[in-house]
Amino acid sequence: xxxxxxxxxxxxxxxxxxxxxxxxxxxxxxxxxxxxxxxxxxxxxxxxxxxxxxxxxxxxxxxxxxxxxxxxxxxxxxxxxxxxxxxxxxxxxxxxxxxxxxxxxxxxxxxxxxxxxxxxxxxxxxxxxx
Amino acid sequence: xxxxxxxxxxxxxxxxxxxxxxxxxxxxxxxxxxxxxxxxxxxxxxxxxxxxxxxxxxxxxxxxxxxxxxxxxxxxxxxxxxxxxxxxxxxxxxxxxxxxxxxxxxxxxxxxxxxxxxxxxxxxxxxxxxxxxxxxxxxxxxxxxxxxxxxxxxxxxxxxxxxxxxxxxxxxxxxxxxxxxxxxxxxxxxxxxxxxxxxxxxxxxxxxxxxxxxxxxxxxxxxxxxxxxxxxxxxxxxxxxxxxxxxxxxxxxxxxxxxxxxxxxxxxxxxxxxxxxxxxxxxxxxxxxxxxxxxxxxxxxxxxxxxxxxxxxxxxxxxxxxxxxxxxxxxxxxxxxxxxxxxxxxxxxxxxxxxxxxxxxxxxxxxxxxxxxxxxxxxxxxxxxxxxxxxxxxxxxxxxxxxxxxxxxxxxxxxxxxxxxxxxxxxxxxxxxxxxxxxxxxxxxxxxxxxxxxxxxxxxxxxxxxxxxxxxxxxxxxxxxxxxxxxxxxxxxxxxxxxxxxxxxxxxxxxxxxxxxxxxxxxxxxxxxxxxxxxxxxxxxxxxxxxx
Numbered sequence: 075x076x077x078x079x080x081x082x083x084x085x086x087x088x089x090x091x092x093x094x095x096x097x098x099x100x101x102x103x104x105x106x107x108x109x110x111x112x113x114x115x116x117x118x119x120x121x122x123x124x125x126x127x128x129x130x131x132x133x134x135x136x137x138x139x140x141x142x143x144x145x146x147x148x149x150x151x152x153x154x155x156x157x158x159x160x161x162x163x164x165x166x167x168x169x170x171x172x173x174x175x176x177x178x179x180x181x182x183x184x185x186x187x188x189x190x191x192x193x194x195x196x197x198x199x200x201x202x203x204x
Numbered sequence: 205x206x207x208x209x210x211x212x213x214x215x216x217x218x219x220x221x222x223x224x225x226x227x228x229x230x231x232x233x234x235x236x237x238x239x240x241x242x243x244x245x246x247x248x249x250x251x252x253x254x255x256x257x258x259x260x261x262x263x264x265x266x267x268x269x270x271x272x273x274x275x276x277x278x279x280x281x282x283x284x285x286x287x288x289x290x291x292x293x294x295x296x297x298x299x300x301x302x303x304x305x306x307x308x309x310x311x312x313x314x315x316x317x318x319x320x321x322x323x324x325x326x327x328x329x330x331x332x333x334x335x336x337x338x339x340x341x342x343x344x345x346x347x348x349x350x351x352x353x354x355x356x357x358x359x360x361x362x363x364x365x366x367x368x369x370x371x372x373x374x375x376x377x378x379x380x381x382x383x384x385x386x387x388x389x390x391x392x393x394x395x396x397x398x399x400x401x402x403x404x405x406x407x408x409x410x411x412x413x414x415x416x417x418x419x420x421x422x423x424x425x426x427x428x429x430x431x432x433x434x435x436x437x438x439x440x441x442x443x444x445x446x447x448x449x450x451x452x453x454x455x456x457x458x459x460x461x462x463x464x465x466x467x468x469x470x471x472x473x474x475x476x477x478x479x480x481x482x483x484x485x486x487x488x489x490x491x492x493x494x495x496x497x498x499x500x501x502x503x504x505x506x507x508x509x510x511x512x513x514x515x516x517x518x519x520x521x522x523x524x525x526x527x528x529x530x531x532x533x534x535x536x537x538x539x540x541x542x543x544x545x546x547x548x549x550x551x552x553x554x555x556x557x558x559x560x561x562x563x564x565x566x567x568x569x570x571x572x573x574x575x576x577x578x579x580x581x582x583x584x585x586x587x588x589x590x591x592x593x594x595x596x597x598x599x600x601x602x603x604x605x606x607x608x609x610x611x612x613x614x615x616x617x618x619x620x621x622x623x624x625x626x627x628x629x630x631x632x633x634x635x636x637x638x639x640x641x642x643x644x645x646x647x648x649x650x651x652x653x654x655x656x657x658x659x660x661x662x663x664x665x666x667x668x669x670x671x672x673x674x675x676x677x678x679x680x681x682x683x684x685x686x687x688x689x690x691x692x693x694x695x696x697x698x699x700x701x702x703x704x705x706x707x708x709x710x711x712x713x714x715x716x717x718x719x720x721x722x723x724x725x726x727x728x729x730x731x732x733x734x735x736x737x738x739x740x741x742x743x744x745x746x747x748x749x750x751x752x
Contacts, residue, residue, distance in 0.1 A: 088311035088327050090400015093440045093527070096640050097647045099752055113750035114400045115315075117323070139311055140566070140676065144326030170565055171669040188531040188564050189660045191651045 079203050081132040084112040084121045086149060089139035094166060098134065101192030107132075107199070118145055122152035125161060131203045134195075135165040135182075142169055147180035154181075160204045166190070207243065214241055233654045240600035248603060253498075257593045259513070261501035263494050263606070264594035265552040266517040271590035275303075276548075277555035278580045279356060281523065283308035283333035284567050285676050286683060287343035290333040294348060296570065302577060305348070305386075306356040306557060308332035309366070314401040316362045316736025319684030329680030331567070332358075336688055337731045341369040342376065351379040355386035356431070356521065356555075361403035363390035364412050365735050368723040371424065387428035387477055387521070390416060393454040393626055394433050396746065397635045398440040403736060406627050408743035411714060413458060414465040417472045419719035428477040430458060431521060434496075437635075438481035439527045441643020444488050445609050447481060448496040449616035450635050452503060453626040456617070459508055460625070469508045473515035480553070482544035483525045489544070490596050491605035493520070493551025498606070499613050522553040529564040533659035534670060537561040538575060545583045550596055556580055566673040633751050640752070688731060695729040703728045704738050711742035 083099040085092055092114050103109040110128050112121065125133050133153065135146055146165050153161055165177060166186040174185045184198055221228075221238065230238070237244070255261060258268035267273070280297050282305075283290045294305055309332040312324035318336050319328045328334050335341055345355075350373065359366045367388050371381050392409040395402040402409070413430065420429045434442075434451035442450065455476065462472050480496065483489055500518035504510040524544035529537045538561050548556050558576040560568030568576070584590050596602040616638075623629040630636070649655040656662045703725040710716040725735050 088315055088317075088323065088401075089331070090395070091439075092400065093643050096752060097441075097644055100640075100644050101647070103752065109752070111750060111752050113748055139327055140330040141326030143678075168565065170673050172673075189657075191661075192647065193651060 078106060078108045079132065079199060080108040080110070080128060080130040081134055081199065082110050082112065082121070082125050082128055082130040083134045083136065084116060084124065085114045085136050086116055086118055086121055086145040087137055087139055087141045088115055089137055089141070090114050091138045092136070094138070095136040098136070098166065098192055098195060102134075102196060102199070105196040118148040118152055121149050122156055122158075125153060125158060126156050131160075131162060132199055133161055133163045135163065137165070137167040137169075140168065142167060143173055143176065146177055146182050150181035162199065162203050164195070164198070166195075207246070210241065210243060214243060236601065236605075240604050242600060244600055244604040245607070253603075254597060260505065260516055262497040262517050264597050266497070266519055266554070270552060270593045271549070271584070272593070275584045275590060276553050277304040277354065278302055278577060278584075279304040279306045279521065279555045279557055280573060280577055281306040281308050281358065281557045282573070283310075284331075284674070285329040285333065285680050287333055287335065287340040291344050291346050291348070293570070293573075294344075297573070297577065298348070298353065300574065300577060301581060304354045304356065304555060307344070307358065309357070309359055310334045311401065313366075313732060314359060314361070316365075316403050316732060316740070318688060318731050318733030319681055320688055321733055324681070328684055329676050334680060334684050335366070335369070335732065336684055337691055337729050338369050338372050338726050339687065339691055339729060341366075341373050345373050349379075350374045350377055351383050356389075357386065358389050360389050360392055360395050360399075360401055361409065362732060362736050363388040364416055364719060364722050365726065365732055367416065367424075367427075368719065368726040371723060372726050381424045382426070384424055385426045387431050388416070389433060389479070390430040391433045391454065391479075393457060393630060394436055394451070396748070397437065397450065397630045398639060399436040400748075402746045402748070404739065404743040405746045406631075408711075408739070409746075410458075410461045410627075412718065414462050414467070415717045415719055417462050417475075418465070418467060419717055420475065421467070421471050425475075427475065428519075429472070429475045431477050431479045432458065433479040435479045435481045435523055437639060438483060438525065440639045441527075441646055442639045443642050444483065444485075444492040445612035446616065446638060446642060448492060448499065448609070449613040450620075450626070450639075451478065452496070452499055452613065453617055453620040453629070455500065456503060456507070457626040459504075463508070469504075469510045470512045470515050473504060473508070473510050474512060478518050478520040480520050480522050480548075480551075481525050482522050482548040482551070482553075482556075484528050484540065484544065486543055486547040486550075487596070487602055488605060488609075489547035490551045491602050491609050493548070493553065494594070494597075494602070494606045495610040495613060496520070497552075499610055499617075519554050521555045521557075522548040522551075523557040524548070524559045526559055526563060529559060529561070530657060530659050531564040532664065533667060534561045534564065536659055537564070538579065541576060542579050542583070545579055546587065546589055549583055549589050550594075552594060562670065562673060565670060567676065569672060569674045571672075631749070633749050636749070637751065691729060691731070699728045700725070700730045700734070704730055704734060707735065708738045708742060711739055
């Protein structure tokens with residue numbers, strides 16, 4: 075396969091804690107993916123638009139503020155509305171286990187919680203990207 | 205020379221150990237030396253390097269008797285949902301032996317948006333309390349006597365607005381501003397570098413900060429006008445040395461800005477305060493606290509010519525490291541926090557927040573906050589750590605480590621000076637890159653097993669999903685929207701318009717101190733979003749520099 079997997083690492087909402095997003099972005103890049111990191115404080119619209127413009131295979135969302143139940147599903151909706159039905163959308167951050175089924179039902183393929191090794195995210199993307 | 209026999213003895217000891225290393229191997233990846241002796245602190249000069257507590261260079265602490273007189277302030281960072289909910293938590297903490305308040309605001313409040321702003325969607329009341337106007341602030345401090353309590357507020361870009369709200373609430377209680385004690389974080393440089401709740405570009409942001417220094421020196425003299433924060437730099441992944449180096453470099457920039465604005469260093473420097481992280485490595489942390497006091501004392505005396513002792517002493521609030529809490533086996537976090545508390549106390553902190561065991565998962569419940577507060581009380585009353593000043597002073601290891609951290613900090617400060625100071629080093633992305641590199645190294649060390657985190661990469665066990673996590677009611681946004689609508693119907697809107705227009709005009713004139721105009725707008729019940737909105741119009745917004 076000569077076309078590299080393209081990943082958008084994005085931080086929706088107002089939360090500025092991007093240590094995790096940056097560490098994951100760098101680990102994905104070291105694993106051979108093309109990685110675009112958006113920076114902090116993006117609206118769902120801005121993230122969906124970047125995903126479209128950058129023609130990515132994966133959107134990886136990071137949020138630590140607790141606003142994930144509102145913002146993650148909204149991004150999935152906007153991606154669908156833009157015709158990006160094949161994009162793999164994953165999330166991470168301070169997310170209680172009890173929120174995970176709801177996020178998955180809303181179209182977040184997988185949720186990675188604190189303590190996850192970056193290698194697990196790499197493996198997941200390799201196994202699931204379409 | 206005694207050191208000659210010591211050197212010979214040390215060499216013999218080392219040779220003996222090395223000869224048997226095949227048979228008695230040591231653990232891999234140990235950073236410190238095997239053994240510290242007087243050889244590691246050669247040239248040690250007690251009076252010059254340590255001195256006495258309460259005296260230059262304050263290595264042993266900023267007060268002569270430290271905790272023998274009074275313990276540190278046990279200040280629990282709290283706030284969530286509405287002002288009503290948070291007020292209940294504050295009164296609970298004070299009733300249970302908390303000795304100061306520390307307000308956590310939600311992200312819209314921290315970034316100058318009203319709860320009804322489109323940017324606030326999903327964030328209202330989540331990581332802290334939602335404050336939209338003076339009306340919310342009145343509820344937040346209901347039945348709390350502001351002449352008795354000291355209050356710290358984690359607020360940066362709109363620090364001026366929240367401080368004015370606090371002053372206005374106190375006025376209503378009959379407490380004059382010169383009696384108020386507390387701290388605003390007000391440290392914008394670390395927001396650009398590590399924490400992210402910036403609004404305006406650096407120049408107007410630095411103006412707001414110096415306006416606050418000047419206003420408080422005259423009107424709120426007991427208030428700590430800034431909390432120059434290493435905490436978030438460390439949370440973003442820096443090392444201990446980087447934490448104090450980048451923070452002190454920020455401190456230098458604030459002092460330079462205030463001097464440039466025409467203030468005398470001794471008129472404001474005594475109200476500068478700092479904020480450190482208490483991380484996992486206990487002795488490294490103790491050394492970090494000691495080194496930071498020595499570096500700041502030298503900076504203030506030698507670089508800025510500060511004469512008052514108060515201007516030279518680094519007073520510090522501490523929080524245990526949130527990033528070291530694990531979601532796995534959360535009860536283990538109680539032990540981590542206890543050790544971090546011990547480090548902060550042996551390091552000589554002036555106040556302390558201890559994290560709760562469940563904070564890798566959610567905001568803490570009342571039960572877990574109580575354990576965190578009790579942890580401080582146990583260290584204070586039972587451990588003996590608070591019974592003598594700087595108990596680790598003179599330890600060969602701790603003194604050598606203090607020297608090492610100090611030397612590393614000076615190297616960074618020199619490098620940042622060469623770049624042109626902290627604001628320039630941040631604009632160039634230098635500080636961010638150094639922090640990111642350390643964060644990545646930390647993560648890779650864990651993934652390779654060079655560093656062990658119990659329950660995460662060793663001693664894992666199957667566990668049930670934790671129960672009883674605190675959940676913030678999703679309707680806080682609607683509640684706040686109703687409050688704002690009611691407020692706008694009730695207040696004198698002409699007065700609000702006039703106050704905002706006056707503020708806007710003043711923003712465009714750099715010679716004006718904005719504090720009295722902000723206070724006027726607050727008094728008129730202008731919302732935080734309206735006040736910051738006016739400033740946004742004149743000052744513009746900061747765009748961050750993104751690099752991996």
